[in-house]
Amino acid sequence: MTVKVPPIKCQGIKTKLVEWIKDHSSLEGNGTWIEPFMGSGVVGFNMRPSRAIFADVNPHIINFYNAIKQGKITAGIAKEFLEKEGASLQIKGEDHYYEVRERFNKDSNPLDMLFLNRACFNGVMRFNKKGGFNVPFGHKPERFVKSYVTKITNQIKYVTDAVSQYDWEFLCADFRKIISSAMQNDFIYCDPPYIGRHVDYFNSWSETDEQELYDLLGVTKAKFILSTWHSNQYRENLALEKYAASYTVLTREHFYHVGASEKNRKPMMEAIVLNYNPLTPVALEPEKQLTLFEKAKNEYVVYSSPKV
Ligand SMILES: C[S@@+](CC[C@H](N)C(=O)[O-])C[C@H]1O[C@@H](n2cnc3c(N)ncnc32)[C@H](O)[C@@H]1O
Numbered sequence: 001m002t003v004k005v006p007p008i009k010c011q012g013i014k015t016k017l018v019e020w021i022k023d024h025s026s027l028e029g030n031g032t033w034i035e036p037f038m039g040s041g042v043v044g045f046n047m048r049p050s051r052a053i054f055a056d057v058n059p060h061i062i063n064f065y066n067a068i069k070q071g072k073i074t075a076g077i078a079k080e081f082l083e084k085e086g087a088s089l090q091i092k093g094e095d096h097y098y099e100v101r102e103r104f105n106k107d108s109n110p111l112d113m114l115f116l117n118r119a120c121f122n123g124v125m126r127f128n129k130k131g132g133f134n135v136p137f138g139h140k141p142e143r144f145v146k147s148y149v150t151k152i153t154n155q156i157k158y159v160t161d162a163v164s165q166y167d168w169e170f171l172c173a174d175f176r177k178i179i180s181s182a183m184q185n186d187f188i189y190c191d192p193p194y195i196g197r198h199v200d201y202f203n204s205w206s207e208t209d210e211q212e213l214y215d216l217l218g219v220t221k222a223k224f225i226l227s228t229w230h231s232n233q234y235r236e237n238l239a240l241e242k243y244a245a246s247y248t249v250l251t252r253e254h255f256y257h258v259g260a261s262e263k264n265r266k267p268m269m270e271a272i273v274l275n276y277n278p279l280t281p282v283a284l285e286p287e288k289q290l291t292l293f294e295k296a297k298n299e300y301v302v303y304s305s306p307k308v
Contacts, residue, residue, distance in 0.1 A: 001046075003015055003018045003019065003046055004042075004045060004158055006040045006041050006042050006155060007064075007078075007114060007152055007155040008040055008041075008061060008113070008117050009040055009118075009123045009125075010039040010040045010061075010124065010125050011039075011124050011125070011126070012039060012191070012193070012194070013039060013040045013042055014039075014042055014191060014227065015042050016254065017043075017227070017252070017270060018042060018043055021043055021225060021272060022043075022046065023280050024225060024250065024272065024274060024278055024280065025047065025187060025225055026187060026276065026279055027047070027049055028185040028187070029185075030185055031051075031184075031185030031186045031187055031222075032049070032051045032052060032183075032185075032186045032187075033049035033051070033053070033186075033187055033189070034052070034053045034178060034181075034186050034187065034188045034189070035053070035054050035055065035188075035189050035190075035191075036056075036173075036178040036179055036188070036190055037055075037056060037175060037190060037192050038055060038056045038061065039061070041054055041061075041065070043191065044189065045158075045159065045162065048162065048166065049187075050166050051166065051167040051168075052166065052169070053168075053169050053171060053178065053181075054168060054170050055170070055171040055173045055175070055178045056172065056202075057174055057175075057202050058125070058127075058172075059108075059172045060108060060110065060113050060133075061125075062170045062171065063110050063172075064110040064113060065159070066170050067110045067111075068159050068163060069163045069168075072110075073114075073156065074156070074160060075154070076153075078114065078153050078156050079149055079150075079153045081114075081115070082114070082115060082118075082144050082153075083144070085115050086143065086144025086149065087144075089119060089141050089144065090141050090142055090144075094137040094139070097116075097119055097120075100112050100116060100119075101116055101133055104116055104133055105132040113125075113133070114152070116133055116135070118143065118144075118152065119144075120135035120136065120137065120138050121135055121137065121138045121139070122135075123138070127200050127201035127202055128200070128201060129201060130201075131201045175190070175192065175216075176216060179213075179216040179217065180220075183221060183222065186222040187222060187223050188217070188220065188222050188223070189224070189225050190225070190226040190227065191226075192209070192210075192226075192228075195207070195210060195239070210239055213226075214239075214243040214244070217275070220275075223274075223275060224273075224274070224275055225272050225273070225274055226244075226272065227270070227271070227272055228240065228273065229269065229270060229271060230249070230251045230269035230271035231269045232266070232267065232269070233266065233267065240273070244273045247274060248273070248274040248275075248277065248278055249271050249273050249274075250271065250272050250278060250282060251270065251271050252269070252270050253267055253269055253270075254267070256268060
């Protein structure tokens with residue numbers, strides 16, 4: 001499967017885990033795919049469900065996708081915009097980047113957000129305490145060459161085609177509202193911020209949020225997958241033991257880079273929590289065990305006593 005990358009990137013994007021999540025997700029024929037923490041949307045977009053609710057508290061993400069749905073952003077409009085802004089960036093360099101950033105923080109134009117997301121440092125989205133986009137310039141004034149603009153506009157075209165073909169809704173809402181609306185045949189995919197990581201205006205995540213999320217998932221009639229982390233070289237995610245002991249927890253090793261050097265490849269054990277039995281066979285670990293790196297296998301069940 002070739003994973004389609006969406007036009008807007010965000011921290012914690014799950015591009016590398018889409019296939020794994022897809023292999024284990026289980027959406028009934030007439031149910032709705034519900035994604036309360038859509039971020040870039042890469043997971044649900046690649047599932048291509050007939051009906052979906054994509055939600056996030058970040059209004060800029062939701063405005064962007066609603067603009068595509070309403071035809072206010074098309075591949076053609078984005079191409080013209082990025083060519084124009086890209087040419088100004090090439091001439092004026094970082095001054096132009098900061099002009100667009102200021103303009104976006106006044107008017108919230110979704111096309112400006114697309115430009116900033118692709119021109120900023122590390123291609124991320126981060127907002128300050130007042131909700132202003134505050135990522136610095138990525139120092140690539142020549143970024144918007146023809147092939148790069150084409151790549152982005154193809155990503156927009158992919159979403160435009162999907163929203164015209166399927167019944168997809170984009171809602172700006174808190175996860176509590178979205179999860180409580182789920183019904184029996186629906187499928188919920190949750191990917192909340194991880195406590196203590198990537199904190200910004202739209203990504204603060206507290207113990208209370210974590211507990212309320214597990215409380216809501218504990219009473220939903222829908223099936224769900226919750227993405228989280230299991231352990232890294234230094235720590236284990238204690239929330240898994242605390243809240244997920246009655247669910248199936250599958251793990252997978254994942255490497256991320258700190259800086260450019262290969263030496264700085266850091267292992268991280270990712271986890272998915274399921275309230276049903278895994279659909280594809282996985283190797284079973286007989287004992288509950290949280291220190292994984294010595295014995296790391298590609299994927300196995302850590303706990304297994306699903307509820308549904
Ligand atoms: C880790 S990211 C999701 C990444 C996404 N799965 C992807 O692959 O791109 C978490 C998202 O949750 C959103 N978020 C944070 N707190 C939220 C809340 N209380 N309700 C709904 N969304 C929230 C953030 O804005 C962010 O987009």
